[in-house]
Amino acid sequence: MASAEKAQMHAKHGSSLPYGSLGLRQRHAEPVITSLMTAALERPNLLSLAAGFTDNAVLPVEATAEAAHDLAKAGQVETLQYGLNRGRFGLRQAVVDLLRTFPGEAQLDLEASQVLVTNGSQQALYLTVQLLCDPGDIVLVQAPSYFVFLELLRGLGVRALSVPTWPDGRIDLGALEGLLQELRESRELPRVKLLYLMGVFANPSARCIEEADKIGLAELIGRLGQPLPVIEDMAYRELYFGEPYPARSMLSLPEWRDLPLLYSCSFSKSFASGMKTGYVVSRHAEWLEGMARIKGHQDFGTANYAQALLERLWQRGDYQAQLERVRPHYQHKMRVLTEALEAEGLRELGWQWEAPEGGLLMWLEGPTGFNTAIDSPFYQACLERDVLYVPGDLCFAEGAPHHAVRLSFGTLSEDNLREAAARFVAAARAVG
Amino acid sequence: MASAEKAQMHAKHGSSLPYGSLGLRQRHAEPVITSLMTAALERPNLLSLAAGFTDNAVLPVEATAEAAHDLAKAGQVETLQYGLNRGRFGLRQAVVDLLRTFPGEAQLDLEASQVLVTNGSQQALYLTVQLLCDPGDIVLVQAPSYFVFLELLRGLGVRALSVPTWPDGRIDLGALEGLLQELRESRELPRVKLLYLMGVFANPSARCIEEADKIGLAELIGRLGQPLPVIEDMAYRELYFGEPYPARSMLSLPEWRDLPLLYSCSFSKSFASGMKTGYVVSRHAEWLEGMARIKGHQDFGTANYAQALLERLWQRGDYQAQLERVRPHYQHKMRVLTEALEAEGLRELGWQWEAPEGGLLMWLEGPTGFNTAIDSPFYQACLERDVLYVPGDLCFAEGAPHHAVRLSFGTLSEDNLREAAARFVAAARAVG
Numbered sequence: 001m002a003s004a005e006k007a008q009m010h011a012k013h014g015s016s017l018p019y020g021s022l023g024l025r026q027r028h029a030e031p032v033i034t035s036l037m038t039a040a041l042e043r044p045n046l047l048s049l050a051a052g053f054t055d056n057a058v059l060p061v062e063a064t065a066e067a068a069h070d071l072a073k074a075g076q077v078e079t080l081q082y083g084l085n086r087g088r089f090g091l092r093q094a095v096v097d098l099l100r101t102f103p104g105e106a107q108l109d110l111e112a113s114q115v116l117v118t119n120g121s122q123q124a125l126y127l128t129v130q131l132l133c134d135p136g137d138i139v140l141v142q143a144p145s146y147f148v149f150l151e152l153l154r155g156l157g158v159r160a161l162s163v164p165t166w167p168d169g170r171i172d173l174g175a176l177e178g179l180l181q182e183l184r185e186s187r188e189l190p191r192v193k194l195l196y197l198m199g200v201f202a203n204p205s206a207r208c209i210e211e212a213d214k215i216g217l218a219e220l221i222g223r224l225g226q227p228l229p230v231i232e233d234m235a236y237r238e239l240y241f242g243e244p245y246p247a248r249s250m251l252s253l254p255e256w257r258d259l260p261l262l263y264s265c266s267f268s269k270s271f272a273s274g275m276k277t278g279y280v281v282s283r284h285a286e287w288l289e290g291m292a293r294i295k296g297h298q299d300f301g302t303a304n305y306a307q308a309l310l311e312r313l314w315q316r317g318d319y320q321a322q323l324e325r326v327r328p329h330y331q332h333k334m335r336v337l338t339e340a341l342e343a344e345g346l347r348e349l350g351w352q353w354e355a356p357e358g359g360l361l362m363w364l365e366g367p368t369g370f371n372t373a374i375d376s377p378f379y380q381a382c383l384e385r386d387v388l389y390v391p392g393d394l395c396f397a398e399g400a401p402h403h404a405v406r407l408s409f410g411t412l413s414e415d416n417l418r419e420a421a422a423r424f425v426a427a428a429r430a431v432g
Numbered sequence: 433m434a435s436a437e438k439a440q441m442h443a444k445h446g447s448s449l450p451y452g453s454l455g456l457r458q459r460h461a462e463p464v465i466t467s468l469m470t471a472a473l474e475r476p477n478l479l480s481l482a483a484g485f486t487d488n489a490v491l492p493v494e495a496t497a498e499a500a501h502d503l504a505k506a507g508q509v510e511t512l513q514y515g516l517n518r519g520r521f522g523l524r525q526a527v528v529d530l531l532r533t534f535p536g537e538a539q540l541d542l543e544a545s546q547v548l549v550t551n552g553s554q555q556a557l558y559l560t561v562q563l564l565c566d567p568g569d570i571v572l573v574q575a576p577s578y579f580v581f582l583e584l585l586r587g588l589g590v591r592a593l594s595v596p597t598w599p600d601g602r603i604d605l606g607a608l609e610g611l612l613q614e615l616r617e618s619r620e621l622p623r624v625k626l627l628y629l630m631g632v633f634a635n636p637s638a639r640c641i642e643e644a645d646k647i648g649l650a651e652l653i654g655r656l657g658q659p660l661p662v663i664e665d666m667a668y669r670e671l672y673f674g675e676p677y678p679a680r681s682m683l684s685l686p687e688w689r690d691l692p693l694l695y696s697c698s699f700s701k702s703f704a705s706g707m708k709t710g711y712v713v714s715r716h717a718e719w720l721e722g723m724a725r726i727k728g729h730q731d732f733g734t735a736n737y738a739q740a741l742l743e744r745l746w747q748r749g750d751y752q753a754q755l756e757r758v759r760p761h762y763q764h765k766m767r768v769l770t771e772a773l774e775a776e777g778l779r780e781l782g783w784q785w786e787a788p789e790g791g792l793l794m795w796l797e798g799p800t801g802f803n804t805a806i807d808s809p810f811y812q813a814c815l816e817r818d819v820l821y822v823p824g825d826l827c828f829a830e831g832a833p834h835h836a837v838r839l840s841f842g843t844l845s846e847d848n849l850r851e852a853a854a855r856f857v858a859a860a861r862a863v864g
Contacts, residue, residue, distance in 0.1 A: 057509070082700075268514075
């Protein structure tokens with residue numbers, strides 16, 4: 001075939017790029033988070049209860065500028081230089097100190113070398129899945145789960161399988177052991193490479209895992225006969241209302257001591273998502289080392305200046321002060337939203353939800369048979385009224401119920417939360 | 433087999449993690465850049481001519497603090513919020529404006545939508561290889577080439593193959609066409625997925641590609657009969673000494689207009705590597721879209737605050753002022769290093785090099801048969817004298833000569849450059 005013909009053939013058959021055949025192109029669909037974030041950022045009249053943003057009204061832009069001033073005044077020019085692939089030592093030490101502030105964890109025996117700084121906790125999840133999983137492997141996830149993680153798994157060709165839960169949302173350890181037994185019988189157990197859990201104020205359900213269940217889980221994994229790495233994602237841990245959730249992190253539980261465990265968190269929710277700085281903590285040196293190697297190829301280090309600002313903000317006490325400021329702020333906003341939904345009559349339409357004890361998210365279930373999916377009349381009715389939510393079915397690996405939604409009270413002002421609630425309930429009433 | 437036995441077996445056979453079989457663990461060796469950077473950051477007496485760092489002495493920490501102050505004063509709180517996956521609109525527009533400042537490119541017809549912001553240009557390279565390549569595929573690279581890119585390729589299981597060059601370092605277009613013909617005959621041509629070039633002040637050779645060769649290359653690729661995406665990496669472009677290099681970027685050449693082309697660059701060398709902010713520019717929407725989708729899963733956006741600072745620094749004119757400050761600074765340091773090497777008598781030992789016209793790097797060739805590899809007596813002699821360089825053989829995909837080194841004059845002070853030169857030449861003399 002002549003060159004010109006070949007070129008024509010390529011042009012005819014679509015792509016002018018010679019894609020890899022592993023399917024990254026096909027599987028990496030436009031992430032829902034991108035479209036939701038784009039919609040929220042580009043449509044000024046839209047009131048978004050979807051995007052898990054923090055509140056611009058309380059973002060610490062002045063404290064951050066003061067930290068930048070401190071760095072300049074102290075002549076800390078190296079903050080604008082490349083840093084270490086694993087992250088700034090001072091920030092990693094701050095992470096260890098931070099973890100020791102939680103109840104019952106003051107004695108946590110960890111070192112800065114057991115911390116790896118990442119581009120938000122999203123990169124930590126991506127690196128772990130790259131390290132541990134082949135296409136076709138299985139990752140066990142909570143149900144409902146963080147939909148961006150589910151998309152990440154699809155993007156890398158990995159199957160997600162839901163951890164069984166009781167009707168109240170707690171992990172059903174007996175059913176989980178049964179599921180693992182079934183996988184053993186179907187010879188798929190060796191393909192199970194990871195268990196992904198959110199220990200506290202889970203995205204999207206705002207649920208927490210009790211210490212007894214964490215211990216039961218460690219025992220179950222110990223009986224498994226093969227390594228099962230576990231991520232405890234604690235992204236919202238510091239955003240508690242009132243008191244911290246009493247369960248200790250798995251890192252602090254002796255039952256977890258010898259199991260491969262990664263604690264993942266971020267400064268995004270607690271301080272500023274614009275810093276795009278997260279971190280993982282693990283006693284499992286091999287796991288951190290494997291992630292660090294891949295990160296060494298992806299970017300060889302998270303922005304040193306952002307890390308230096310966070311380190312300085314921690315030293316100044318501004319980080320802690322910011323948390324004390326935002327905790328009651330988000331608690332208040334949560335109450336505004338839930339009271340507005342009630343005042344508009346959503347409970348009378350058969351919807352149920354519990355007020356969360358922390359985080360930025362609420363999980364609402366419509367009446368049986370109600371459909372909230374992205375192609376549902378309800379979604380359309382909401383869009384027409386300029387209000388956006390996350391359809392609950394996006395948060396399930398499989399067997400998704402279609403009657404739930406995730407709402408965020410993080411972004412909108414009080415007035416807008418009330419208006420958004422009114423629009424949401426009006427849409428529910430219209431299609432109900 | 434009982435569970436306990438199995439667990440024991442796993443413990444016995446090494447890993448307690450169930451790695452993916454694609455070999456990411458094995459292939460992602462500790463990147464050389466990580467060990468070089470770690471050595472440079474952790475050994476205070478070592479004088480590193482290896483790490484491609486910029487000079488702390490001229491890092492713009494005060495201007496950056498002023499930009500942070502501006503953002504606070506103007507109430508730009510959204511700078512601390514999540515941004516768009518593709519990057520801040522204002523920064524992407526600044527990139528377009530920046531590209532139009534080069535000679536003969538004032539009319540460059542590009543839009544902000546054709547720019548994607550990345551975590552340094554390293555992430556841009558990683559995303560492209562993820563998008564286009566399967567393990568076993570081939571990427572054509574300049575010889576010598578950016579060794580971190582060669583490691584990235586190995587990490588993803590991709591083969592690098594050197595573009596043939598003339599003895600003076602220019603691309604040998606005839607030999608390249610011959611190589612592609614050989615690949616066609618061995619049926620490997622469809623596996624060639626990318627051509628990676630550095631248009632100006634290449635890492636490590638500091639060479640530039642003339643416009644005539646860029647045009648010849650476009651014609652050659654047009655005759656190929658299959659798409660061959662090309663990256664023009666311009667990381668050092670703005671760090672010219674005296675005048676900008678006169679060749680226009682491939683983006684500006686009509687011969688390249690309809691070929692898949694990606695321009696990659698970064699604010700790391702021109703302003704501050706601590707920002708870890710790079711960018712790519714392409715008219716090929718499908719390529720950018722594919723990269724953005726994978727990025728949406730890896731981190732869904734580069735740190736918005738770092739981008740906002742750079743955008744503000746551009747608006748303030750501080751970015752441009754910084755470049756005007758550092759260009760003569762690095763030119764002077766280059767002269768200090770080259771004069772010190774000459775004064776110490778390196779040329780008399782049979783070493784050859786040319787003074788670069790921009791960038792932070794010099795490429796030196798020792799006498800025929802000289803060995804600079806990481807396991808050579810010369811490397812050891814340098815380490816003993818507390819001076820570090822990048823062994824030239826790391827910069828070749830295959831058939832590496834062992835007599836060259838890459839030296840950076842970016843980091844060290846004038847005095848230390850002289851001292852490092854003395855140590856380097858003493859080591860060369862000792863093993864010569």
